Each structure stands twice: as structure tokens, then as C-alpha cells.
Amino acid sequence: MQFAAPDSLDKAVKLLKKLGTTRIVAGGTDLLVQMKSGFAAPDLIVDIKRIDEARQITEEAGGFRIGAAVSCFEMGEHAGLRKAWPGVVEAARLIGSTQIQGRATIAGNLCNASPAADSVPALIAAGAIATVVGPKGRRDVPVETIATAPGKTSLAKGELVASILLPARPARGGDAYLRFIPRTEMDIAVVGAGVALALDGSGTCVKARVALGAVAARALLVDDAAKALIGTKVDADALAKLAAAASAACKPIDDKRGTKEFRIQVAGVLARRAAETALQRARG
Template structure:
């Protein structure tokens, strides 16, 4: 098993595209490390993207927000601007695992894990979030719902990495929210969940 910690997205894409065997991307690791420890996967290459500039940042622009692939869910909960504009997205991110897990887990990892019970995905879909994908052919942007194709499967091609999640500025007179049903009161996987994003007219 090889462990590589690239310093640029170009290097990361090149390493991933040129790898043989199975490869895994390490951002938060809350899913990857559990699956490795349980013996479900044994990647030939682990690509740690946390040292890549900008991937651990939430950037606010005139168009909206860019949430880097290595931004933890806990960090999302600490962003006053993001909570003000997209409280439902932040609410969903803060329901993933425990406080300790939230310090590591990422919404990009939650999306790429492609679990039918992923908490952040319905809220992202409702918000119209887009995934910025870097790959050997350059960068492209797709709707987040186009990334998972089935349980544990995604539409990402060889060498492609989700660089960030993009959220537009919130429209006037609008709001979003996320709600899930779980058998227990805390720390459980959703049986069913719902995300909503509403904009009212005058």
C-alpha cells in the first residue's frame, strides 16, 4: 500500500490517473478508515488531499460559497455566513456521526461514499448544490445528484477528484431545512430523510 500526500490538485489528479490497482482518497477518513479496519477494502494507493491549498477552506464569493473537499462538517457549523445563507445544509452536515466524527468527516466524503442513508446529500440536492470536479481532462461542474449512481458507486471517472461543493447565493424570501427519521434519538442511520429549499413570491 502506498500513501501519498500531494500539494497540488494537478499532482493529485496525476497520481490518481496513473495509479494501478485500487485507489482511495483521504479527506476526513471517517468512512475510509472504518471500511479499511473492517477489512471491506484494501486500497493499493491512499491519496491524502488535506495539504492541497484551498481544500480545507470555505470561500465566500459574490456568487455564493465554495466548500473545499477537505472542509470538516464541524468547520461548516462554525461558519456564521454559511449558516445564515444555508442553514439546512449545515444542519444536515452536523447530523453526521458524533461530535468527534464531525471534526473529521466531510460532505464531499459523504457524497462520494454514496450511501443511500447519507445525511448531507438530500440537503445538498434541495439546495441545488454543484460539485466541482478536477480530472485529467480539466475541470467540470455537475449537480451533486449526478455523482452517486448506486450504493457505494459514483459517476467519477479514473483520475477525477471532487475539489469543492458550490452553493449559490440564497434568493430573497427563501429558506432551506433538513429532517431525518431515525429509530433512535441520536447517532443512528436515517431510515428516511428529506431536504427542502423554498422561495416565496411577493
């Protein structure tokens, strides 16, 4: 096993291209646990926290670009980001404990490809774009295309997510993320729901994205749930349809954290509650 801490993305990509298993340590909160259990035994660990570009939150096209090594806690300290995408920031600040948030990153949360990752439904709902850097250069892809199955990503050998771009918050837009856990903190989401929506001047929903976590092999973008809101005033009837659509989209499993029927039912409840919060935020 080797350790490297390059100071540029180019150097990181060159290292990652090497033969053998390579893993990136950004926050390390998943990787070190996997190494401890023997689940991961990389030949090379690449620490990306010495790369300036990965350490920054920058404004871009009215939105925000979040470097891959920016911790969730740092996201919460960024006033502009908090104002624009409160749901995404809340999701990031729900991951683990204060200690975990001091290390964990949303890029890491995305690339770890857990179906229960808290930040991912919020990012999907927000329409976030992942900037992937690799041997063939840079490419921008919607975040929902990164995870393909539990622990599996669409990234090629040598590629890494360098940053995540949150677009400009739409006028009269709002987002929210809620998750269900048995305790108040420290648990993996049993269900997660992210909603981002935008209203027109009359208060009619003109745009919506609804994403669910922990109810399928990867986070789901649920178009039917979004359709239930678009064109409505997001009234009780629309919210009930949203909840039904969210529940209908679930393909969960029974496991130690929850049953299928529980996840299906609560997915609808959380989608509705998240939409209510997003609506309030959109109304300002």
C-alpha cells in the same frame, strides 16, 4: 499499500491516475471503517487535507464554495454559511458524533455514495454543484449526478470532487433538512428529507426543491413534491400533497434499520416538517 499527502489538486490527480485501487482520505470516517472490515483495500491512499484549495470555504457569486477537505464541524463554525444555508449545515452537523463531524466532509459524504448520506438530500435541495477535477480538467455537475448506486459514483478514474458550490440563497428563500433515526444521535438515517424553497413578495412559493434520502438506491430529487408547493402559500393542503408526493416517490427496501412501509410513511412526514421549517426561514 501506500500513502501520499500532495499539496495541490494537480498532484492529487496525478497520483489518482496511477494504476491500482486508489482512495481519497478527506475525513476518512467511511474509508477507515471500510479498510478495517476488509471491504476496501486500496493500493494508494491520497490525503487531500494538505491542499489549500480543499481546506477553504470561500464566497463565490453570492454563494459559498466548500473545499472537499472542510470538515462538517468547520461548516458549522462559518457564520455566513450557517445563515445562508442552515439546512445544509444542519445536515452536515447531523453526521455521526462530534468526533465524526470533526473529520467528515460533505464531499466525502457525497462520494461515499450511501443512499442514506445525511448531507446529500440537503445539498440536492439547495441545488449544489460539485466541481470535479480530473485528468481532463475541471467540470461542474449537479450533486445529484455524483452517486449512481450504493457505493458507486459517476467519477472517472483519476477524478475527485474538489469542492462543492452552494449557490446564492434566493431572496425570501429557506432550506431545512430532517432525518429520522431511532436514537437521538449516532444512527444512519432511516429516512432523510431536504427542502429548499423561495417565496415571492406575497408569500407564494415560486421555487422549491425536495430531496429524499434512504428511500431508494440513491438520494432522490422529487419533482412532484416540489410541484405540490410551487404556486401555493405552502398551506396545510399543499403540505399534505407534498407529503403524499414524497411518500409516492419512495422505492425503499426492508432492512435492519426500517421497513418499506415505515420509510414511505415517514418520508412524507419528514418532507412536510422540513418544508414547514424551510417556510419559516423563508419568511425570515
